[in-house]
Amino acid sequence: xxxxxxxxxxxxxxxxxxxxxxxxxxxxxxxxxxxxxxxxxxxxxxxxxxxxxxxxxxxxxxxxxxxxxxxxxxxxxxxxxxxxxxxxxxxxxxxxxxxxxxxxxxxxxxxxxxxxxxxxxxxxxxxxxxxxxxxxxxxxxxxxxxxxxxxxxxxxxxxxxxxxxxxxxxxxxxxxxxxxxxxxxxxxxxxxxxxxxxxxxxxxxxxxxxxxxxxxxxxxxxxxxxxxxxxxxxxxxxxxxxxxxxxxxxxxxxxxxxxxxxxxxxxxxxxxxxxxxxxxxxxx
Numbered sequence: 001x002x003x004x005x006x007x008x009x010x011x012x013x014x015x016x017x018x019x020x021x022x023x024x025x026x027x028x029x030x031x032x033x034x035x036x037x038x039x040x041x042x043x044x045x046x047x048x049x050x051x052x053x054x055x056x057x058x059x060x061x062x063x064x065x066x067x068x069x070x071x072x073x074x075x076x077x078x079x080x081x082x083x084x085x086x087x088x089x090x091x092x093x094x095x096x097x098x099x100x101x102x103x104x105x106x107x108x109x110x111x112x113x114x115x116x117x118x119x120x121x122x123x124x125x126x127x128x129x130x131x132x133x134x135x136x137x138x139x140x141x142x143x144x145x146x147x148x149x150x151x152x153x154x155x156x157x158x159x160x161x162x163x164x165x166x167x168x169x170x171x172x173x174x175x176x177x178x179x180x181x182x183x184x185x186x187x188x189x190x191x192x193x194x195x196x197x198x199x200x201x202x203x204x205x206x207x208x209x210x211x212x213x214x215x216x217x218x219x220x221x222x223x224x225x226x227x228x229x230x231x232x233x234x235x236x237x238x239x240x241x242x243x244x245x246x247x248x249x250x251x252x253x254x255x256x257x258x259x260x261x262x263x264x265x266x267x268x269x270x271x272x273x274x275x276x277x278x279x280x281x282x283x284x
Contacts, residue, residue: 003015003016004016005018005028007021007023007024007026007028008026009021009024009026010023010024010026012024014028130164130165130168130170131168131170132168132169132170133164133168137164137167137168140160140164141161141164141165144157144158144160144161144164145161148161153184155181155184155185155188158177158180158181158184159177159178159181159188159191161177162174162176162177162178162181162191162194163194165177166194166197166198169201171198171199171201171202172198172202174194174198175195175198175199178191178192178194178195178198179191179195182195186218187218189215189218189219189222189225190215190222190224192211192214192215192218192225193211193212193215193222193224193225193228195211196208196209196210196211196212196215196225196228197228199211200228200231200232205232205235205236208228208232209229209232212225212228212229212232213229216229221252222252223249223252223253223254223255223258224249224254224258226245226246226248226249226252227245227246227249227254227258227261227262227265229245230242230243230244230245230246230249230265230269231265233245234265234268234269239269239272239273240273242265242269242273243266243269243270243273246262246265246266246269247266249262250262250263250266
């Protein structure tokens, strides 16, 4: 017979007759009291500290009782020794740090809240940020986009967004919004001109010229359309026609901010053309 018995709970090797584990007090014999004094080797549970001399050998008569004599010293032994069926006792769980758990819970909630805010912000912005924009331009673009989400026919917001795209060099996107604005309000001649400038910057001079002509068909005195027609003809190697358009633009009393560029263009093509453009005729 083995001299030791392994505790099924912690694995500690105990003397074979130990009623409970000396390390973790796990019952090794069902019905034993944890922490009780182990019996001497070969002894049987019975009265007093040891069994009587005529007691049956160890292992025999396990189902029989062995009563304690009246007045005998020592704890009362169990009346029977049932078959060995170890049951893992319920151990008290270490108490959690309530304060730490509370802070961890609050931190997790705040992290989740930030994630939800970020997701909502991304969902609110259907379009990507305006490439090349600064903080103010992006903020204005977001405001225009929000207004257009509410009312897609809001031409003021549509033109405002197109202007930001124009100023940041996003010509193709600007064309889309200018075109949409003009579709809802055909009186936006400047929107037609701006489309033409975008096409010109994209290297599509023919389409640009067509749009400048369309703007002039609606407003013959539109100074930017006249000036840009002069630029198109100057680039095409036709200084005479370019100078004529520049003169006509000058006669429409253009904005002060436009005059320096207009005068410079006129001086530039005057060297290649020996005549002045005929005056702009006032429509009847």
